[in-house]
Amino acid sequence: MYLKKHPKTLLVIALVWPEPASTAAGVRMMQLLQVFKNQGYRITIASAASKSEFSADMVAPGYETAEIKMNDGSFDVFVKELNPDVVLFDRFLTEEQFGWRVAENCPQALRILDTEDLHSLRHVREQCFKKELPFTTEAWLADDKTKREIASIYRCDLSVIISSYEMELLTEVLKIDKSLLLLLPFMVDEIGNNTSWKTFEQRQDFIFIGGGKHAPNIDAVKCLKSMIWPLVHKQLPEATMHIYGAYLPQQLLEMHNPKEKFLVHGRADNVDAIMQNAKVCLAPLRFGAGIKGKLLSAMQNGTPSVTTTLGAEGMHGILDWNGYIENDHSAFVAAAVRLYTKKEAWQTAQDQAKTLINTLYDKTSLDSILANSIAQLQQHIATHRKQNFIGSLLQHQTMTATKFMSKWIEEKNRG
Structure with a gap:
């Protein structure tokens, strides 16, 4: 009452x-x-x-x-x-x-x-x-x-x-x-100049995070598994693709394949900790709307990302992206490999995350x-x-x- x-x-x-x-x-x-x-x-x-x-x-x-x-x-x-x-x-x-x-x-x-x-x-x-x-x-x-x-x-x-x-x-x-x-x-909280993120050398592997009740996420994982990861894995055989997400459907869980280094983990206990350990976030989103939480989380944790025009839509204004925006699969793969292997490009992308967060999301x-x-x-x-x-x-x-x-x-x- x-x-x-x-x-x-x-x-x-x-x-x-x-x-x-x-x-x-x-x-x-x-x-x-x-x-x-x-x-x-x-x-x-x-x-x-x-x-x-x-x-x-x-x-x-x-x-x-x-x-x-x-x-x-x-x-x-x-x-x-x-x-x-x-x-x-x-x-x-x-x-x-x-x-x-x-x-x-x-x-x-x-x-x-x-x-x-x-x-x-x-x-x-x-x-x-x-x-x-x-x-x-x-x-x-x-x-x-x-x-x-x-x-x-x-x-x-x-x-x-x-x-x-x-x-x-x-x-x-x-x-x-x-x-x-x-x-x-x-x-989100402002990122100060004294913020200490893990460095290029301290990180490894690729990551995707997205809930399984959201159709754009399901499609993005399918795209990663069939079109993008095979080409990335061919050039970077030591790297692993990690898929996280709550309520992942069976069709995505069955994509788990250690031999291909494509690992489907399901729900993430601590998104920030997982994102901070990854070197690059991949989000090949082909439909959807709004602001993508996974890409904002990547910015917050100093993790450069590769996504599509639709993925970055409405998220960066006139500012540069903290990574690359590519719609063509071949260009998407090339951008992923470049960020993973080129320290200078990776560091520039990580620095840009601070600018985006502090300018647009403070x-x-x-x-x-x-x-x-x-x-x-x-x-x-x-x-x-x-x-x-x-x-x-x-x-x-x-x-x-x-x-x-x-x-x-x-x-x-x-x-």
Whole structure:
């Protein structure tokens, strides 16, 4: 029971309980929670999903948790009693399900959507890849998931966008007003000049890290096994390719082959320690969206990487990459071998990681940007909502199909 209104209250409606040791999305959510905690918010995380043994401990940081049900009026009672100042939707699917209930029961609450990445963009790119068709913005705009995700963005007061490419897509292609969007990449600690990373001589082998529930990661491992690693291994027979990832499917586990020095380990107990021992990170991503946690982790641990244009998308701005960006398989292999064998090239790439982290991902400055954006919105929320006509249009009863579908399901369940 919430008997007393806290000065500042945040409700996070999570699609799944965060697993920072398993997914980049889990890391992202924990970063956002820390920002609100630093601002003095009382934080409640609610989800309709089941917890796993790898779900983050929410008790130790002082967060409260609640189990909620989809298509159930009990949420109305819960959210009205909590009466949060801010509601953070974890991906557009939670906003579709619970957004209208929040708007009806807590109309003054600031509604924020954390997109994680544009799911519609990732979805359409995967479909184009499978059909061997080039991705186009026209194909993205035509997809039903895109329409749903963009509608969710308009219904919220602010949407947090993780990738600069996705920010450009929303503002330049769809012409969404920038007042509804906030570019906020991963937030990590600054890398000081006295940071001591392992040297070129102290490292060995190649590494790939990626969760097995993420289709782009599965495809990347397949690409490594069949197209890239055989060519790298031929030139560097002493090197080993290490594959790590939570929830790896059987088809990837069966690729484990010590004779080929292609080792599939599964879940990584300590990503930083493993990444710091590797000499080069390989990420031949052929579809996907957002910021790639594995590549940011490589930067944080001074591990040069080779990836594709899509892999590096939205991650380095006008700055040089900390390694190489190659789409052609032969060029990708040549870049991997060059980084592994040429100390000067490797050292230059490692040094560039510090520049990228400190310029684009500095936690202190990004924390302030988010906190200031929220404070400004809260001061002028009535004016902000009046200016978002499309958002108010989508809240109209004639446009709220998800609301009435939910009510129908609720009545059906009662019967």
